Amino acid sequence: MSIPPPRAILDPTAARVERELKHAKPLVGCRFDPSGRFLFASAEDDTVQRFDLLTGAKTALAGHESWTRGMAFVAPSPVAPADFDAWPKQQAALQTAGGFGVVGVPTPKAPPFLLVSADYHGKLIWWQGEADTPKPIKIVQAHDGWARSVAVSPDGLTIASCGNDNAVKLWKAADGTAIRTLDGHASHVYNVAFHPNGTRLVSCDLKGVVKDWNLKTGKVEREIDAKVLAKYDPGFMADIGGARGIAFKSDGSAFALSGITNVSNAFAGVGNPVVVLIDWAEGKAKLLKPKEAFQGTAWGVCFHPSGAIIAGGGGGQGRVWFWKNDEPVGIHTVNVPANCRDFAISPTGERCAVAGSNGTAYVYNFSGAGPVPVVPPKKK
Amino acid sequence: MLPCNYACNTASHFSRRAFLGSTAALGLGGFANPASAAELKKSQKRVMVIFLSGGVSQLETWDPKPNTDTGGPFKAIQTSVTGTRISELLPHTAKQAHRLAIVRSLNSISDDHGVGEKIMLTGRKMEPGINYPHIGAVSAKLLGSNESALPGHIQILPKGGSGFNSSDATFLGPKFASVSLGDGKPPADIFRPKDLAADTDAEREAFRQKLNDRFAKSRKSAATEAYTESYTQAERVVKQAEVFDVEKENPKLADRYGRHDFGRHLLLARRLLEAGVTYVKVSHSNYDTHHENFDFHIEQLGEFDRPFAALLDDLADRGMLESTLVVVMSEMGRTPRINDRYGRDHWSKAWSVCMAGAGIKGGVVVGKTNATGTAVTDREVYSGHLFHTYLRAVGLDSTKNFYPNERPVPVADPKTAAIEEALA
Numbered sequence: 126m127s128i129p130p131p132r133a134i135l136d137p138t139a140a141r142v143e144r145e146l147k148h149a150k151p152l153v154g155c156r157f158d159p160s161g162r163f164l165f166a167s168a169e170d171d172t173v174q175r176f177d178l179l180t181g182a183k184t185a186l187a188g189h190e191s192w193t194r195g196m197a198f199v200a201p202s203p204v205a206p207a208d209f210d211a212w213p214k215q216q217a218a219l220q221t222a223g224g225f226g227v228v229g230v231p232t233p234k235a236p237p238f239l240l241v242s243a244d245y246h247g248k249l250i251w252w253q254g255e256a257d258t259p260k261p262i263k264i265v266q267a268h269d270g271w272a273r274s275v276a277v278s279p280d281g282l283t284i285a286s287c288g289n290d291n292a293v294k295l296w297k298a299a300d301g302t303a304i305r306t307l308d309g310h311a312s313h314v315y316n317v318a319f320h321p322n323g324t325r326l327v328s329c330d331l332k333g334v335v336k337d338w339n340l341k342t343g344k345v346e347r348e349i350d351a352k353v354l355a356k357y358d359p360g361f362m363a364d365i366g367g368a369r370g371i372a373f374k375s376d377g378s379a380f381a382l383s384g385i386t387n388v389s390n391a392f393a394g395v396g397n398p399v400v401v402l403i404d405w406a407e408g409k410a411k412l413l414k415p416k417e418a419f420q421g422t423a424w425g426v427c428f429h430p431s432g433a434i435i436a437g438g439g440g441g442q443g444r445v446w447f448w449k450n451d452e453p454v455g456i457h458t459v460n461v462p463a464n465c466r467d468f469a470i471s472p473t474g475e476r477c478a479v480a481g482s483n484g485t486a487y488v489y490n491f492s493g494a495g496p497v498p499v500v501p502p503k504k505k
Numbered sequence: 506m507l508p509c510n511y512a513c514n515t516a517s518h519f520s521r522r523a524f525l526g527s528t529a530a531l532g533l534g535g536f537a538n539p540a541s542a543a544e545l546k547k548s549q550k551r552v553m554v555i556f557l558s559g560g561v562s563q564l565e566t567w568d569p570k571p572n573t574d575t576g577g578p579f580k581a582i583q584t585s586v587t588g589t590r591i592s593e594l595l596p597h598t599a600k601q602a603h604r605l606a607i608v609r610s611l612n613s614i615s616d617d618h619g620v621g622e623k624i625m626l627t628g629r630k631m632e633p634g635i636n637y638p639h640i641g642a643v644s645a646k647l648l649g650s651n652e653s654a655l656p657g658h659i660q661i662l663p664k665g666g667s668g669f670n671s672s673d674a675t676f677l678g679p680k681f682a683s684v685s686l687g688d689g690k691p692p693a694d695i696f697r698p699k700d701l702a703a704d705t706d707a708e709r710e711a712f713r714q715k716l717n718d719r720f721a722k723s724r725k726s727a728a729t730e731a732y733t734e735s736y737t738q739a740e741r742v743v744k745q746a747e748v749f750d751v752e753k754e755n756p757k758l759a760d761r762y763g764r765h766d767f768g769r770h771l772l773l774a775r776r777l778l779e780a781g782v783t784y785v786k787v788s789h790s791n792y793d794t795h796h797e798n799f800d801f802h803i804e805q806l807g808e809f810d811r812p813f814a815a816l817l818d819d820l821a822d823r824g825m826l827e828s829t830l831v832v833v834m835s836e837m838g839r840t841p842r843i844n845d846r847y848g849r850d851h852w853s854k855a856w857s858v859c860m861a862g863a864g865i866k867g868g869v870v871v872g873k874t875n876a877t878g879t880a881v882t883d884r885e886v887y888s889g890h891l892f893h894t895y896l897r898a899v900g901l902d903s904t905k906n907f908y909p910n911e912r913p914v915p916v917a918d919p920k921t922a923a924i925e926e927a928l929a
Contacts, residue, residue, distance in 0.1 A: 150574070151843070169843065171572060190571075192578040245578035245799075270803070271578075289803065313803075361559070361791040362663060363801050392559070394796030394846050421846075440846070464845040482845035 131430035132474040132491070137447040137457040139493035143476065145485050146176040146183070152480035154194040154467040158254055159238050161471035162207030164478050165254075166486045167193035173242055173252075175259070176486065178476075179209060180232055186242075188250050188261035194467070195243030195275040197284065198254065199298045204236050206473045239298070241284055243272035249286055251301060263301045267294055274316045274371070279323045283340075287314035293328045293338065307338050309345055315367030320405070321377040329368035329382055331355060335403070349408045351401050354384040358391035365391040368401075370425035370436065370468065378405050379451070383423035383436045386412075398423035398438045402451055415446040416455035425468030427477070437461070437468025437479045445479065445489070461487055550863055550899040551778045551829045552644040554786040555771075555813065557805075558663075559793030560621070562839035562849050564878055565592050565802040567857035568609045575841035575877040577799055586868040594806040597814035603868045604817055604826070606860045606927040610872020610881040613837060613888050616851035618793070621836030626673075628892020629918050640895055642674035642681040643916065644784040647901055649681075653781045655745050656684045660786040661770045667692040676909035680737075683786070688766065689773045691749050748780045749773065761815040768812040775819055778829055792835065795848040817861055830863040830898045834891075841878040855881045858891060864898030866929045889921030897923040 150170040157164055164176045165186075173186040173193055215230040235255035242250050247270055251263035270289030277284055277298060284296040293307040293314055312331040319326050325346065326338045333355035337346045355366030370383035381402050388396035398421050400413040413434060421440025429435055434448040443461030445468065448454075463481035470477045478488045564570055569581040569592045581590035584602030591599055591607075598605075614630060615621045624630060627637040638646075645657030658674070658681055665687040674682035684692075697706050717733060747753060751772050762768035767789050774785040789809055794801040813833070820826040838856025839849035855874045861867065872884035896903035896917060903923060906913040 151845070169574070191580065246580060359664075361793065361801075363791065363804050365797070365800075391797075392791065392793050392795055392801065392848075394848070466847075 131472070133431055135429050135431040135433045135447075135474065135491055136493070137433070137435075137459070137491070140445070140459050140477070140489045140491050141493055142487055143490035144176075144178065144488040146174075146488065148174050148183075148484045148486070151482045151484050152466060152486055153192050154196060155469045155478050155480040155486055156196040156198070157469050157471040157476070157478065158235075158240070159198050159200040159204040159472055160207040160236055161473055161476065162235055163254070164469070164486055164488060165196055165240060165242075166478075166480055167196065167242070168484070171244075173240075175254075178488065179207060179212060184258060186240075186252055186259050188252075188264070189242065189244040189246075189248065191245040191248075193242045193244045195273060195286065197241050197275045197277045199239040199241065199277050199281050199284075201237060201281070204238065204472075206475075207235070208233070241275050241277070241298070243267070243275045243286055243288075245271040247272045247288060247290075249275065249284070249296070249301065265296065265301045265303075267296070268292065271313070273314065276318050276326075278319045279321055283319075285317045285319065285326055285328075287317040287328055289313040291330070293317055293326070293336075295340075305343055307336075307343060309336055310334065312364070313367065315369065316371040316382070318371045318373050318380060320380075321373055321375060327371070327380060329354070329371065331364055331367040333366055333368075335368075335382070337408075347408060349403055349410070351382050351403070351410060353386050353399065353410070353412060354382060354401060356386075356388040356391065356396075358388060360390070361392045363391055365396075369422060369438075370427075372427050374428045375430070379403060380405065381413075381426045381428065381434055381436075383426035383438070385422040394422065394440060395420060396422070398436065398440075398444075398446070400426050400434060400436050400446075400448070402434065411451060411453065413448045413451070413453055414455065415444065416458050419444060419458075421464075424466050425479075427468065427470035429470060430474040435468070435470060435477060437465045437477070439464035439466065439482070443479060443481065445477065459489065463487075549650070549781070549828060550648050551782070551825075552640065552648070552784045552895065552899060553774055553778060553829060553831045553862075554626075554640065554784075555809075555831070555833045556622075556786055556788045557792050557809070557833065557835045558788050559618070559791040559835070560837040560839055560851060561792040561806075561835045562794070562798060562802055563609070563856040564839070564841060564849075565594055565799070565806065567591055567607045567859055568874055568878060569593075570841070570876065570878050573877050575843065575879065577843060579799070589868070589870055592806075594802060595810045597810045601814050601817050601861070604821075604861045604865075605867060606865045606869040606871065607857060608860070608871045608886060608891070608924065608927065609857045609874055610884045610886055611838075611856050611858055611888070611891070612881060612885050613853040613856070616837055616853050618836050618851075621851075621853060624888045625834050625836055625891075628889045628895075628921075635914070636672075636675040637914075638675045638677045638681070639673040639683070640892065641683055641784040641786055642677045643896070644899070645674075645681040646677050647896075647916075648899060649783040650781065653783070655748065655777065655780055655782045657681060657783040658683045659686060659777055659782050659784070660684070660788065661686045661689050661774055662788050663766060663770070663790045664688050676907065676914070679733075686749070686773075689749070689751070689770050691746065697743075745780060748776055751776065758815075758819065761819070762812045763808070763815070765808060767808050768815075771812045771816050775816060775825075779823065779825065792839075794839065795844070795850055796846045798839065798843070798849040799847060820862065826862045828863050830865065830895060831861045832891075832895065833859040855879065860894070860898070860927060862898075864900065864929055866927055869927055871924055871926050884926075886924060887918075887921055889918030890924050892917045893921060893923035894927055897928055 150168045154167040175184040240252040240254040247268035252259040268288030272288040295304040310330045317328045333352035335349035368382035373380045385396040386399040423436040423438035426436040443465035445459040447457040463483035465479040467480040570576040584599040586602040626639040641658040649657035762772045840852040893903040903917040
């Protein structure tokens with residue numbers, strides 16, 4: 126199988142809304158599957174919605190009993206990017222030749238993958254992500270309190286989860302068997318990610334304490350300071366912060382955390398979005414700020430294959446911010462029509478998506494092209 | 506000079522004994538029945554208000570609506586009362602439900618912090634021309650003992666300075682106004698400086714008293730009365746300084762309350778009630794969660810839950826629960842609608858209050874909201890109903906009057922009445 130290289134060039138000014146994927150309830154999280162064909166968006170109605178970007182089909186994954194934000198994918202082998210051109214062309218050609226009454230070209234099968242989703246009742250659910258109507262195939266009571274995030278190891282064998290019981294836990298990706306609990310955080314653990322070399326794992330808690338875990342020994346190799354993402358607000362006597370988003374650079378030379386900083390009023394969300402870029406070798410943090418002043422939180426962050434760093438977030442409105450490599454000030458901002466609660470980038474870097482508080486997932490295409498026509502699937 | 510517009514115009518009328526003997530004001534007839542006056546004295550009824558400042562969410566506490574548009578991510582858990590479920594954020598409190606009366610149908614009229622607080626503490630809508638006394642002042646006046654070695658009305662604030670207030674007793678007079686304890690600490694400047702000898706201090710105080718008395722004979726006013734009372738209150742606090750030291754408590758008990766500020770403040774409140782203080786209000790801050798309501802309620806209610814349950818157990822173990830009314834309130838609730846920043850905003854139309862202890866029927870839920878919590882569907886009550894209920898719960902007749910300047914002022918809003926279903 127030949128897999129084309131990811132998009133090496135990014136022109137953020139070319140970003141256009143390609144799809145508006147609507148759901149009736151506010152969205153909480155979003156992730157692209159390994160082929161980039163599906164966008165999974167979790168919602169306040171406890172469902173995960175699967176949007177098929179190829180066919181336009183929308184499928185509800187029902188099984189959680191609370192909100193889901195953490196989502197990660199296990200693919201048995203390298204996955205080829207979804208082909209968004211061939212099938213629509215075949216469909217269009219057939220319709221041109223035989224009119225609208227002809228039987229359509231069968232919808233291409235998606236390669237198999239597992240989705241693991243984490244909810245605020247502390248449960249992890251395994252789903253066969255590409256199935257016609259995915260059902261829970263494994264449910265694990267993983268955390269006492271919220272399970273906030275999940276990640277999959279580079280070899281696809283291990284799942285890491287974290288949550289409000291201050292724990293990071295490791296599970297067998299194949300069947301959900303518990304492997305190990307990594308104890309050490311003193312506050313809620315907000316996010317977790319595997320280093321691309323597969324030997325280390327980082328986790329970040331509410332207080333901005335980052336732990337670098339050695340997966341062989343289960344010990345903390347070092348702590349990294351990201352306290353710029355945390356604040357105890359003495360006025361309201363409460364803590365705000367944590368890494369709302371986390372991502373590793375594909376070569377493992379850095380990872381990024383996103384959240385809120387400079388908080389002056391925690392209960393009104395008065396603060397500024399920020400990305401904390403951490404050099405892996407040195408463990409030193411660098412702050413990346415948006416190009417324009419903004420009040421709110423950066424809810425998600427990703428590395429684009431070109432090296433650019435992209436974050437999405439919101440306050441009263443939604444934004445997507447772009448940075449060129451590790452330059453401290455952003456180079457471009459895209460205004461999103463709703464408050465953005467999560468951000469994801471497709472595996473090839475062709476697209477990004479935000480989860481809107483208005484129930485719409487906005488999918489942006491970086492090619493500058495207009496909306497891709499969606500051919501509705503024919504009923505058999 | 507301002508006249509002394511108190512409920513009673515002379516200092517002698519502040520005496521509880523005189524008050525009980527007076528038929529002009531509440532007098533013996535002020536109590537539910539004359540026999541209960543003796544019982545009241547014996548059992549020393551007390552009131553404690555736990556005030557969740559900023560407006561706690563009813564959906565994350567007493568009236569959860571899981572798996573609905575407004576319910577948020579939390580589940581409802583079973584309590585010690587079959588069929589009564591509260592938020593999973595209150596697991597320890599859930600085990601105390603048999604002691605609680607939960608009112609789920611409160612409409613408190615105002616979505617403003619300041620106005621809402623006043624409405625909840627006075628049991629009245631704000632009216633031009635009159636300021637009603639807070640429940641603390643009313644409790645101190647009607648339940649307090651004149652022989653008490655401590656002020657009758659104390660509020661423990663999570664932070665800030667300590668001092669003597671004058672506005673919350675209004676026409677009841679400064680004797681019943683609150684003494685604030687910022688972070689549970691008595692006012693720092695009331696204690697005798699180390700380099701001032703005791704006898705010198707006594708001489709100085711006697712001289713001050715002499716001047717004060719002479720001044721009061723000719724030019725007594727509300728201001729001078731408040732000043733004098735603050736001295737008296739301070740004197741009482743100084744003499745009972747060790748009551749304020751929670752380190753004197755059994756460490757295991759202190760552990761149960763929790764080794765954090767709110768746990769310490771609740772333990773202090775129990776000590777003060779035990780030492781004879783009639784009314785203690787403990788504020789817990791803060792619940793004004795316009796942003797990330799759910800994360801903040803996890804944190805704040807995580808701090809509230811265990812100490813509150815420990816307090817109820819402790820009061821019960823000491824035989825104090827049946828004589829102490831405990832109320833958990835806020836200035837308002839929070840909107841059922843979840844805003845785009847995961848926040849909930851101000852909401853007074855349909856929210857909840859919880860009561861326990863003296864005169865309260867445990868295991869009761871009063872009133873109902875609809876499936877999404879956006880409206881009261883059964884037994885709507887106002888703050889006036891609650892005010893009547895508090896007074897009735899501690900054995901007082903809430904339908905009587907105060908007589909500031911010989912003008913009758915109902916103790917509680919006459920357009921409302923006690924919530925009988927919540928009373929034992």
